[in-house]
Amino acid sequence: MNSVIRKELRKNPQILLNTLTSKIQQTEGQFVVKSQLNTISEKLAIESEKLEQRKILSRQIGAAKKANEDSTHLITRVSTISAEINDIKQEITDCVAIIESEIAKNAENYADSPQPLLPMHLRPYTETDSATAFTGNHGELTSCHDTTIDLTMWQSFVRSTDHSTIYHDARWKEIIEGNFKHQLYFLTCSDSDKKIAGLMPLVHLNSRLFGSFTTSMPWFNYGGPLATDLATEESLMQQAAELSKKLGCSHMEIRETRGRTGWQSSQRKISMILPLPDDDSTLDASLGSKLRAQVNKARKNGLRVQFGGIEKLNEFYKVFSHNMRDLGTPVYGKKWFRDILESFPDEAFIAVASLNGTPLAAGFLLGHKDKLEIPWASSIRRTNHLGANMLMYRAILDEAINRGYEFFDFGRSTREAATHRFKKQWGAKEHDLHWHYWTHDGYALPELNPDNPKFKLAIKLWQCMPVAITRMIGPPVARNLP
Secondary structure (H helix, E strand, O other): HHHHHHHHHHHHHHHHHHHHOOOOOOOHHHHHHHHHHHHHHHHHHHHHHHHHHHHEEEEEEEHHHOOOOOOOOHHHHHHHEEEEEEEEHHHHHHHHHHHHHHOOOOOHOOOOOOOOOOOOOHHOOOOOHHHHHOOOOOOOOOOOOOOOOOOHHHHHHHHOOOOOOOOOOOHHHHHHHHHHHHEEEEEEEEOOOEEEEEEEEEEEEEEOEEEEEEOOOOOOOOOOOOOOOOOHHHHHHHHHHHHHHHHOOOEEEEEEOOOOOOOOEEEEEEEEEOOOOOOOOHHHOOOOHHHHHHHHHHHOOOOOOEEHHHHHHHHHHHHHHHHHHOOOOOOOOHHHHHHHHHHHOOOOOEEEEEEEOOOEEEEEEEOOOOOOEEEEEEOOOHHHHHOHHHHHHHHHHHHHHOOOOOOOOEEEEEOHHHHHHHHOOOOOEEEEOEEEEEEEEHOOOOOOOOOOHHHHHHHHHHHOOOOHHHHHHHHHOOOOOO
């Protein structure tokens, strides 16, 4: 219940108070609950300030390291603040225990709210969502060059809509167009007051190698329409299909988390999501003895994990580009990752597991609302026996808890593939991804993926190239792979 109370207290404190106290008959018990909730609210405010201080210090540490300046005093301060945050978390846990004790005295009247099992953007539609009809006026299709788009309103809608993802953020426009030279269109629907009621980013990819098509969002697992109701979502889908047809595309691919009727679809991939406990010790207890032994072995081997921003980019890219070569996949340019780190300073960071200063595993992380996600992770295969990857993921989960996230997203997998089994051992649960399509004149669904037999020879040839060569010729190819 701890994470439920945390979230609801930040979102709807009065509703939470009413819900809890209504289940307790005694006035004295209701007073205790109200008092503890007030204390938790105060502690959360202090925790928020401490977290912000830690973010600022972390950025200062990165800048100091980049300038070869001494950052010891900053690191010491971060450690102190982290300890203070842990103390606050414990105080909150103690308050929750008191609330639970009061509720237990009235068990026959209390129906405990279930622990959330999914991030908001993965939760299924309710009957109310399905029945709601959009009554405002749908807006016209708006391109990124149309001055009628208010990016402040766009960002506000993304922040205020529970099931948004970080990939709906308007900041991707500059990153994608600057690195990949593909146009990102902003599609919107507005209500009768001309306020945004729905939006969708749509990228047009066009190359000789792979043809012309649109995707929301390419290179990532999520995207699609973000709206206040299903009717508005459908309007955005239709707008996207009309634009794709106008652009002469062979198909449109919309990457969503929930099913949609009336559209061609594929559920070839799944997301692997782990609900996070409130403290590291609880997480450790939930992991199997075999997994804990692997993590401890990595520690005994002398491996260590560090987190950072741009100062860790070279280490990340060294591991990432090497692993992509081994997989036979063209690598993105380093600037792509640098731009993400600079555009999302509070959401993006890097984890690196190293031995004596040599990076052996690395992950690129993105946080949004209640979830931390790892869209890119790699390790040096010949050193996997040292356990760098295991230690890195264990440290990332600890970091996610310390930063207040409720879920960790291991990324997408194919069922029963090696990556699927790796993620499953951490306790992550499977959730279908629904990718919906429009195709020109009813053409067959596209198969732009490594499992397509026609790419097998190209993959084998790529795996034979020197890493340095793939870093040079990879980015022009990778930019056209969705």
